[in-house]
Amino acid sequence: MPFKSDLGWSDVTPKALFLNRRQLIAGAAAALASPALAETLEPNSLEDITSYNNFYEFGWDKGDPARHAGALTTDPWSIEIGGMVDKPGTYDLADILKGQPIEERIYRFRCVEAWSMVVPWTGFALSGLLNRIGVQPSARYVAFETLLRPEEMPGQRDGSFPWPYVEGLRLDEAMHPLTLLATGLYGEPMPNQNGAPIRLVVPWKYGFKSIKSIVKITLTDRQPPTTWNILQPSEYGFHANVNPEVDHPRWSQASERRIGAGLFGGRVDTLMFNGYADQVASLYAGQDLAVDY
Numbered sequence: 001m002p003f004k005s006d007l008g009w010s011d012v013t014p015k016a017l018f019l020n021r022r023q024l025i026a027g028a029a030a031a032l033a034s035p036a037l038a039e040t041l042e043p044n045s046l047e048d049i050t051s052y053n054n055f056y057e058f059g060w061d062k063g064d065p066a067r068h069a070g071a072l073t074t075d076p077w078s079i080e081i082g083g084m085v086d087k088p089g090t091y092d093l094a095d096i097l098k099g100q101p102i103e104e105r106i107y108r109f110r111c112v113e114a115w116s117m118v119v120p121w122t123g124f125a126l127s128g129l130l131n132r133i134g135v136q137p138s139a140r141y142v143a144f145e146t147l148l149r150p151e152e153m154p155g156q157r158d159g160s161f162p163w164p165y166v167e168g169l170r171l172d173e174a175m176h177p178l179t180l181l182a183t184g185l186y187g188e189p190m191p192n193q194n195g196a197p198i199r200l201v202v203p204w205k206y207g208f209k210s211i212k213s214i215v216k217i218t219l220t221d222r223q224p225p226t227t228w229n230i231l232q233p234s235e236y237g238f239h240a241n242v243n244p245e246v247d248h249p250r251w252s253q254a255s256e257r258r259i260g261a262g263l264f265g266g267r268v269d270t271l272m273f274n275g276y277a278d279q280v281a282s283l284y285a286g287q288d289l290a291v292d293y
């Protein structure tokens with residue numbers, strides 16, 4: 001029988017994650033580099049963030065994840081970490097979170113479908129976990145995989161989709177301090193429909209890169225396959241950096257609909273790298289962003 005810790009990750013996280021909405025908003029104001037961005041960083045409501053979701057394991061409608069993800073068992077949870085690492089293994093989430101300080105990060109979130117939100121995540125930098133596991137010099141990419149459990153994920157009973165959902169980052173992107181492993185939002189453990197118990201958040205890339213409910217992380221020297229690129233390579237690239245100047249073949253990426261902003265007034269200009277250009281543009285120096293979409 002596999003080792004079962006008496007302390008599940010959900011016993012550990014709520015205390016570590018405690019913070020209230022007022023503190024989150026104060027934090028957002030303090031973190032602002034430019035007052036012009038204040039309006040765009042007012043977080044969406046918990047209701048918006050947990051009722052309008054893409055999580056195709058639970059169905060194709062934006063309301064399906066809220067309806068069906070409650071059935072997902074998220075404790076116990078473990079992540080298999082392997083490939084070009086010093087300490088490969090299957091780690092209980094409680095062990096991954098032990099001694100790991102949890103931070104609040106209020107990020108813009110921009111879906112490739114041209115809608116957006118602002119989300120007050122809680123979590124920790126992916127680089128912290130990779131450093132503890134020990135990345136070997138030969139590694140150049142990080143591959144991620146979502147749970148495969150068709151008994152609890154009705155969408156996975158649809159055989160036409162290449163389950164499990166997979167994603168990947170270049171190692172320099174994975175190590176960037178903005179790249180987050182999120183374990184909650186609004187100071188509460190991650191709602192199932194948002195990718196419980198642990199999901200990636202890469203705020204300068206289209207939302208499909210931010211893979212949910214991660215069970216496997218592999219360090220590799222080859223660019224890993226990614227779900228939307230497998231499905232439609234001419235529309236969804238590996239990089240998927242938010243870029244108002246590179247349109248999707250079927251729609252403009254110059255602006256976005258801010259969820260919750262009301263029927264009239266909800267359209268805002270899309271920002272280069274989703275507003276994080278000063279922190280990430282240097283990662284792509286010398287690359288043609290229209291080719292590496």
Ligand SMILES: Nc1nc2c(c(=O)[nH]1)N[C@H]1C(S)=C(S)[C@@H](COP(=O)(O)O)O[C@H]1N2
Nearest residue numbers: 053054055056111146165207208210211212
């Ligand atoms: N495993 C998995 N991860 C996923 C998805 C998915 O369908 N399955 N959808 C992606 C897409 S397209 C988006 S926009 C975001 C949505 O995250 P949210 O529902 O928390 O806003 O999750 C991403 N991660």
Ligand SMILES: [Mo]
Nearest residue numbers: 111112207208
């Ligand atoms: Mo998306």
